[in-house]
Amino acid sequence: MSFQNPRAVGATLDPRIPVLVRRDGRVQLGWDPEHALVLALPPGVHTDQLLAVLRLLDGRNSRPHILWTAVGLGMAPTDVARLLSDLDRAGLIDVAGPPTVAATPAIRVHGRGPLSDAVSRALTDGGNRVMRSYRYSAESDVTRWNAACVVLSDDLVAEPRLVADLVRNGIPHLQVRLRDGRGVVGPLVLPGHTSCLRCADLLRAGYDDDWPHLSAQLLGAVGHASPAVIMATAAVALGQLEAVLSAPRSAPPSSLGATLEIDLAAHRLVTRHWPRQVSCSCTYLAPAAGDPGRLPS
Ligand SMILES: [Zn+2]
Numbered sequence: 001m002s003f004q005n006p007r008a009v010g011a012t013l014d015p016r017i018p019v020l021v022r023r024d025g026r027v028q029l030g031w032d033p034e035h036a037l038v039l040a041l042p043p044g045v046h047t048d049q050l051l052a053v054l055r056l057l058d059g060r061n062s063r064p065h066i067l068w069t070a071v072g073l074g075m076a077p078t079d080v081a082r083l084l085s086d087l088d089r090a091g092l093i094d095v096a097g098p099p100t101v102a103a104t105p106a107i108r109v110h111g112r113g114p115l116s117d118a119v120s121r122a123l124t125d126g127g128n129r130v131m132r133s134y135r136y137s138a139e140s141d142v143t144r145w146n147a148a149c150v151v152l153s154d155d156l157v158a159e160p161r162l163v164a165d166l167v168r169n170g171i172p173h174l175q176v177r178l179r180d181g182r183g184v185v186g187p188l189v190l191p192g193h194t195s196c197l198r199c200a201d202l203l204r205a206g207y208d209d210d211w212p213h214l215s216a217q218l219l220g221a222v223g224h225a226s227p228a229v230i231m232a233t234a235a236v237a238l239g240q241l242e243a244v245l246s247a248p249r250s251a252p253p254s255s256l257g258a259t260l261e262i263d264l265a266a267h268r269l270v271t272r273h274w275p276r277q278v279s280c281s282c283t284y285l286a287p288a289a290g291d292p293g294r295l296p297s
Contacts, residue, residue, distance in 0.1 A: 021047055133145075154223070182225065196286075226264075
């Protein structure tokens with residue numbers, strides 16, 4: 001999921017991105033036609049010199065050392081600063097921060113079924129710390145989970161007390177379910193910043209008077225879908241979690257206050273928005289809103 005190096009002392013250029021040289025000598029990072037970054041050569045700097053500076057971005061060199069060496073290679077300090085700034089803005093470098101005890105945040109996958117298994121496996125393969133659970137008893141306490149994010153997977157209707165506890169304690173959570181053969185990812189709830197699962201319930205009850213009656217019958221049930229839909233749904237969920245866990249650098253996840261509904265038979269991914277409801281308990285349960293780009297760790 002990430003190219004971060006916990007032992008880095010300086011900036012690390014994403015080693016997965018191909019570094020290419022165009023015929024005019026400019027250096028191109030990546031090969032996507034829309035997102036590749038083309039670096040113009042600063043005045044008086046040759047391609048080999050710029051490539052040598054990029055090679056310094058391996059995490060083992062501090063910023064002063066990079067600056068000192070780049071100046072020795074013929075680059076002006078302002079050009080080096082601009083280069084690092086351009087790479088950072090493009091999300092191509094990881095700038096080392098102070099060491100932390102647990103650099104990788106833990107993700108709790110709560111649920112039992114094919115999606116829980118698929119999402120957990122994918123997160124673990126991506127180098128994440130994953131914890132599993134499927135019961136939320138009277139003794140359970142979300143604050144002891146120490147999770148950066150909770151995935152509520154497989155259960156068609158999440159346990160109301162768990163949902164309220166997640167909102168009350170400001171813990172981001174993403175719902176992932178299978179509904180009548182289709183996948184549904186979201187809403188992603190950032191308590192205090194977005195609508196919550198109960199907001200969505202209130203809205204649906206506004207469209208269908210019987211929804212609370214039907215919803216109560218779905219409590220404890222798990223959905224079904226083909227293996228392909230399960231894999232596609234897990235992939236979309238993983239993409240949303242990557243966006244959350246890399247915040248605030250990447251674009252906001254599209255499942256914030258919305259569901260992404262995957263219909264492989266129709267080759268469609270439909271986004272349905274669930275705005276915040278002023279009558280919902282999340283307006284007073286959620287902790288005071290802070291910076292939405294920051295997640296608890
Ligand atoms: Zn709400």
